[in-house]
Amino acid sequence: MRIKQGIVGLAAASVLGLLAGCEGVGDGSAPDPDSGVITKSGGTAALGNSKLFTCVAQQLQYNIAFTGGTGTENFTNRAKWTAEPDGIVTVTNIGQKVVPEELDPDTHQPLVYTISGLVLPKAPGNVVIKANAFGIEKQIAMTVENPGSGSLRLKAVGYGDPLSTSIKMNHNSTQQLQLVGTLDGFETDLSASLKELVFETPDDTVATFLESNGVQTSIVLSNGKDSNPLNPTPVPLKDGALRVLPKLIACPAVGGVDNPIVAGVKMDVAVKAATGMVIQRELDSPVNGNVLALATTSGTTTLATTEILRTYATFDGNSDPAQNLSNQVYAVSSKPEVIVQLAFSQPTGITALSTGTGTTPPKLSEDVTLTYCQPEPPPKTLPTGYVTKCWPGKPTVASAVFKTRQSTLTDIAVTPVDGVIEALKTLQFRTVGSFDGGFKQDITRHVTWQAFANDGETRSTKVGIGSAGSLLAGLAISAFLENTDDDASNGTPLQDRTVKIKATNNAATVTKTQTVTATISQ
Known part of the structure; x- marks a missing residue:
């Protein structure tokens, strides 16, 4: 996956956001100079708006509101981005050459960035990042830290041992790999920081990377896809061992030597017949x-x-x-x-x-x-x-x-009754249905889940929960890092961190509802 290809998906997302935010254009309203704000978009946003990590790419977004309350527009791709001092981060602008220079293998022309506001942290330090759109300039002070030793790793999604760095793959199968990082104690998906995954010593007869629309994905495809005996020349199955290494957008190798933060991050893949x-x-x-x-x-x-x-x-x-x-x-x-x-x-x-x-x-x-x-x-x-x-x-x-x-469903029971959700982590709630004759079954995906504030009536802004019918049904996630709530109606700080989880099932003769309590730990 080339850098240009790796960033184009982010660019598409930003364009969609830009179009979705065009609420004041053409109606006589004007951008409000005092309303500009720079925020993180995805990535490490949950870890605070001012913190960055070396080698971990982070998308920023620049929004400006319009006078007269006519809406807010995303100016990310129309802004000019700069950072001071030099040497700590690179902030991308559409059309600028990729640094260090890299040539497109098809056209042999220098690759350029296709998205603006993507921060590529290169070294620890304090930096001020500015965005200027139509003369309206705002800035944000950010601090770049090095991830702790061993913070970054490749993860085999869904594998039996989720922590394994050495996996086995059956012939004619696929395995998705994901770059994750343990940052400030929380596991974070760093897929957007990947330029590509490569085999240390490629062997296409054993495994390759899957491609979609000509772009390499992070899915390993073991050989044997043409081994059907109905094919004129079926490809024989072949065992083999390969090592997968990550290449990061923000930390390219220098003189063939990987950045120490990335060195040692690997996934060993053994392709062999399952038993x-x-x-x-x-x-x-x-x-x-x-x-x-x-x-x-x-x-x-x-x-x-x-x-x-x-x-x-x-x-x-x-x-x-x-x-x-x-x-x-x-x-x-x-x-x-x-x-x-x-x-x-x-x-x-x-x-x-x-x-x-x-x-x-x-x-x-x-x-x-x-x-x-x-x-x-x-x-x-x-x-x-x-x-x-x-x-x-x-x-x-x-x-x-x-x-x-x-x-016949007669009742429901939600567990845990008093749950504790760690900040920025998840807690699975489950619902067991009681049926006639003492029969019971887990019906977590068949109840409606809602998260409320401590009053039990106001929808919670601190906890989200998966909806009925989905694989994430009943899975609560806390986006609450610090107790900064100053809403007096919610009472004490402890109550600010308390939410009500409500499960409702409409399939019983009489609607069954149970509400339980969850506290967000600090």
Whole structure:
């Protein structure tokens, strides 16, 4: 991924923001010189507006309001950006040559920045960054710090051991890698700081990086994609070991030597044949065994409950979950009219569909076998009537047996009742539904989640929570770093840090609601 390509996505995002903010243009209003403000956009914004980290790129945004209350406009890409003193950061301006100079491999012309306001911190120190648009100039004082030793690392997204820097990949599979940094004690996604990922010693016969629209992504693609026997010259599978290294926009290598902050950041990838596959359920201790509830609400309306099953490749004959193949498996249900599988999504989900075939309460369905396997690589030219199927002879296959139960929801219980959310971190809330006959099931994705201030009525500005139906349902995240709330209506500082989490389920005979308390730690 070239620098020009790596920044173009950010540029597109800024242009969208710019267009979305054009509320005062053409109506006679004028920019208000006193309203200009420079803020961080994404990246390390949660760690404060004045802090930067060496080698970690950070996008800034320059907004100016219009007179007469007609709105605010994003002037980021129309402003002239500067920084003083020299040598601490580079702030980009559209059309300026990339520093140090780099040539486009296609045109052999110097690459230029395609976005303005992107800060590339180069060394620790204090710096003043200025933005000037149409004569309206504002500035922000910022401090650049070095990330702590070992703060940056490459992470294999979804891998069984999320801290591993040495992973295994099955043939004909993909693995996303992510650059993260532990900054001020918080893990932060630093993908926007990546110029590219490279193999220390490339070997395209073992693995390559996936490309999308001609741009390299951070996804490793192991070889074997053309190994279908229907192909005239199938590519043989090949084992191999490769090392992935990151290249950062803000810290290019000098004289072939990486910046010490990046030195040592790596991911070792061993491509080899998996020896098995395991299924992990969404819940460590499911309260309902292998049964999915079907809650009849009124008439023929039915709540189809869901659960997430994750599939992992295992290696070397052991059963430890390693490479996550949840978005790469082929799924088959023995009774799709009873339980359907949502395959080729991340991760794989299952949904109960019907009331089952039982004749007596609680009407349990017959066994439904859910099978997951790695699909055979498709041929380059699909023959008429070609059907995806499991890769013959491969051990990457696993199954689980479930039933469905016709049920009536009677109550809900939210946990934890008194939770503590660390500042800038998350806390998972869960809802267990009680059904007739003492049956219980986790229904976290089937309740409406809301976060309120301590009064229980005002929507919280300190905590957000995932909505119903999403993979993040019930996941609360705190964006509250310091207790700076001066709103007297919220009471004491402790109350300022207390929020109410409300879960509501409308699928019961009578609507069920429970409110619990969460405190943001300082």
